[in-house]
Amino acid sequence: MERTVLHCDLDNFFASVECVYDPTLANVPFAVCGDPKERHGIVLAKNQIAKQFGVKTAVPIWEAKQLCPSLRLVEPHYERYMDFSRRARAVYEHYTDMVEAFGIDECWLDVTGSQMLFGSGEQIAKEINSRIKNELGLTVSVGVSFNKCFAKLGSDLNKPNGISIISRDNFKSTVWPLPVESLLWVGKSTKTRMNNLGILTIGDIVAFGHDLITASFGKNGESIWRNAMGYDCSPVLRERELPAAKSIGKSVTGSRDLVTEEEIFTTFLALAENVSEKLRKCSLLCGTVQIHIRDTYLGITEHQTRLVQPTRLASELAQTGMELFKKNWRRRIPVRSIGIRACELMCDCESIQLSFEYDYQKAILLERLETSVDRIREKYGKNALMRASLMHSALTQSERVSFLP
Numbered sequence: 001m002e003r004t005v006l007h008c009d010l011d012n013f014f015a016s017v018e019c020v021y022d023p024t025l026a027n028v029p030f031a032v033c034g035d036p037k038e039r040h041g042i043v044l045a046k047n048q049i050a051k052q053f054g055v056k057t058a059v060p061i062w063e064a065k066q067l068c069p070s071l072r073l074v075e076p077h078y079e080r081y082m083d084f085s086r087r088a089r090a091v092y093e094h095y096t097d098m099v100e101a102f103g104i105d106e107c108w109l110d111v112t113g114s115q116m117l118f119g120s121g122e123q124i125a126k127e128i129n130s131r132i133k134n135e136l137g138l139t140v141s142v143g144v145s146f147n148k149c150f151a152k153l154g155s156d157l158n159k160p161n162g163i164s165i166i167s168r169d170n171f172k173s174t175v176w177p178l179p180v181e182s183l184l185w186v187g188k189s190t191k192t193r194m195n196n197l198g199i200l201t202i203g204d205i206v207a208f209g210h211d212l213i214t215a216s217f218g219k220n221g222e223s224i225w226r227n228a229m230g231y232d233c234s235p236v237l238r239e240r241e242l243p244a245a246k247s248i249g250k251s252v253t254g255s256r257d258l259v260t261e262e263e264i265f266t267t268f269l270a271l272a273e274n275v276s277e278k279l280r281k282c283s284l285l286c287g288t289v290q291i292h293i294r295d296t297y298l299g300i301t302e303h304q305t306r307l308v309q310p311t312r313l314a315s316e317l318a319q320t321g322m323e324l325f326k327k328n329w330r331r332r333i334p335v336r337s338i339g340i341r342a343c344e345l346m347c348d349c350e351s352i353q354l355s356f357e358y359d360y361q362k363a364i365l366l367e368r369l370e371t372s373v374d375r376i377r378e379k380y381g382k383n384a385l386m387r388a389s390l391m392h393s394a395l396t397q398s399e400r401v402s403f404l405p
């Protein structure tokens with residue numbers, strides 16, 4: 001049976017979600033930005049009207065304001081985006097359990113086995129499109145194809161609010177005339193190298209031929225050629241089938257430099273809470289903690305240590321990070337950015353060597369406490385509970401909240 005894969009991409013995601021909350025934004029140019037007072041105040045997303053003024057994602061706010069003086073600035077609300085992302089996924093899961101997320105606003109759906117119930121891929125795409133509009137107030141563009149690569153490309157063809165079908169019959173006329181960078185995994189540098197060889201379109205990749213592409217671009221080139229030919233057969237992976245992460249980390253560039261040990265510790269604690277929650281979600285423990293420090297002279301150092309006992313407790317991760325930091329922060333230069341990473345991950349069901357140096361009783365109680373905190377935040381929002389020590393940290397409120405997964 002021919003595979004049918006959908007790629008659903010929520011249009012202009014951050015900006016559209018903000019419009020749902022504040023409909024007056026619909027007719028003015030606006031941009032979702034990091035806090036203008038913070039060092040990294042840049043445009044995170046913009047609406048169509050702002051786009052027409054030339055406002056681009058990732059430009060500094062002052063530059064965007066020069067291009068469009070009437071630009072309205074809107075603070076990001078990550079909680080809302082996560083919520084809408086989850087709600088969209090719930091719609092997709094009505095049609096298939098084979099849903100693979102690609103970033104916060106995109107998903108692949110394998111609906112091969114769902115068509116007897118819900119109709120063809122195109123019919124499912126139409127239904128999803130109208131449900132997302134009615135139930136979430138957003139628009140979604142959908143690509144329907146016989147593999148993931150062309151489905152993804154299809155969702156880009158008719159934006160916003162479009163549905164594109166790329167079939168075995170039409171892919172040569174639809175896909176091959178497009179520029180090489182429309183193809184998944186053709187990044188900037190590959191595009192430049194291809195263009196220098198006169199390979200401008202996806203059809204040119206095909207014409208260049210398997211052997212020449214492989215000789216010039218190695219393994220990566222071969223897989224690009226296969227994708228261009230429509231040979232991509234990579235499966236849509238359910239969440240539990242996704243390859244396990246090798247490490248989980250979080251870092252921050254503070255809105256101001258970190259100077260005192262207390263500021264450093266509370267920042268580690270905020271970062272560790274984020275890492276710890278992700279470890280719990282994936283039923284993982286870590287055996288090694290790694291930190292990185294970037295000082296105001298932009299010197300970067302990395303340090304790591306093995307733990308006496310594998311853990312995922314935020315307090316232990318932060319404590320270990322702090323000990324590593326103190327040992328290595330000899331020159332006491334103000335810190336611009338720090339990060340913490342849980343490495344040597346293992347499943348929490350694996351048997352582990354016990355140690356006399358570790359207080360298991362306390363660890364069990366803390367694990368219960370942190371799990372309860374996760375549940376409360378899940379139910380009542382990220383702001384529902386916060387460590388008192390973080391209230392006076394060097395982080396801004398929006399930074400603290402954005403750390404919580």
Ligand SMILES: [Mg+2]
Nearest residue numbers: 009010012105
């Ligand atoms: Mg999108």
